[in-house]
Amino acid sequence: MTGAFSGRDSADLTVDRLVRDELGPDDVRIHPDTLRRQAEVAERHDNPQLAANFRRAAELALLPEDEVMALYEALRPNRVTADELEALAARLDGLPAPLSAALVREAGEVYARRGLLK
Secondary structure, three states, rough: OOOOOOOHHHHOOOOOHHHHHOOOOHHOOOOOOHHHHHHHHHHHHOOOHHHHHHHHHHOOOOOOOOHHHHHHHHHOOOOOOOHHHHHHHHOOOOOOOOHHHHHHHHHHHHHHHHHHOO
8 A cells, every 4th residue: 555655665664764864755745645535534533524534635745844733833823814814725726725725714704703814
């Protein structure tokens, strides 16, 4: 079963190989398909919130790390304006990452109500 972004079989991903520097960054990066399968498992176990998190993670797994970290930073209270959150959501829609875009829009609405926008 492939679990790594590189396509390596998950059985090949061991701590020993990592220590011996035999694995690269994409070997320890999770593949979006693996995250989608985890979402299906969560759904079967009546955990829709976890399933939704896995589905959003699958969308974001294709992004470079710096973009994911910028997204997390933008979602912290008092970091961005409503317009900046909407621009971020529009960018996510274009990737396509519609589930993540919807979450950013929801956060924008909640932050506006609670006075947590810049």
